[in-house]
Amino acid sequence: MTRADERPGGQRVPPPVRRLPLTGGEATVVDAVDPAEQPTTVLPGGAGDATGAAGASGGGASRFVSAPRRRIGSASIAVDRMQVEELSIAYGSKLAVDSVSLPIRQGEVLALIGPSGCGKTTLLRSLNRLTELTKTASMKGRIVLDGEDIATLEPTALRRRVTMVFQQPNPFPMSVFDNVAYVLREQASRRPRKAALQTAVRSALARAGLLDEVVADLAHPALRLSGGQQQRLCIARALAVDPEVLLLDEPCSALDPQSTQVIEQLIVQLREQVAVVIVTHNLQQAYRIADRVAFMYLGELVEYGPADQIFGAPREQRTREYVSGGFG
Ligand SMILES: Nc1ncnc2c1ncn2[C@@H]1O[C@H](COP(=O)(O)OP(=O)(O)OP(=O)(O)O)[C@@H](O)[C@H]1O
Ligand SMILES: [Mg+2]
Known part of the structure; x- marks a missing residue:
């Protein structure tokens, strides 16, 4: 496995382009581009690009147009919350996650990317021991939360400290207020x-960026909210218990571009209070919001590092091909 802060081994690879709309909040420009390079391909951008495709022509990451990377706000110093140590997970005899090690830090958004079936969800679910609910699943290795092996923690208590939001918004069939009050x-x-x-309910709704839209009628049935509002309600529910780590499995894949944008901004703000791990097929999204990126392929962690490295100067050929749209 590559280490996060090493420099690429002497080889310069031109960075991919991310032309990003800048909406709301203060913007920090992170320029990951070598001006000496003469790239030629432009990747599409925008919160609405939920296709998951990077959009480059199939020629690998060798030709790109340079563009600054913009990110909303800037994180404070990152603090280690979880440590995944040589984690392997198999379903029966099929290995889904193969000896993965990485840290999860508060102050950072970690994006798990990789083609379908490469083990992203399995890795994410193992972080709060949801994987063990699958009878055929077996695990090797160790996951540590604030110095404690999560295998030694009571699962329900762990799942309050490491909460999860799923791909499809799944509010309870009750009022907005009761959705959050229930978990409290x-x-x-x-x-x-x-x-x-x-x-406490209002505070959780405010942290999820939903309060203003629902405060006039907290008795409103949750299932009658829009998809984006429902997903933010689910994030409010996940935040209500004051977790240390928030896990998001493709939280925007069922949402329209506007809701996606609202949730992306929210995720970037939340990383200050909670370590955020997001699985996404949308490389533009990973580029916009992630501080660190883990690229998985066939259960292996191929490359882990700062988003600028993974998208701008990947060290591994497979990463380069994936982020340039070569496969996946
Ligand atoms: N409950 C299960 N029982 C058996 N095999 C499973 C189970 N869940 C996942 N797998 C297998 O484990 C591998 C990894 O699946 P996983 O869902 O973690 O991938 P993923 O990267 O999240 O994929 P996607 O991007 O399509 O969501 C796949 O080969 C999948 O078929
Ligand atoms: Mg998945």
């Missing part, structure tokens, strides 16, 4: 007082 009541040792509950 469930985790409380005694029934929370009404006023405390009101405050």
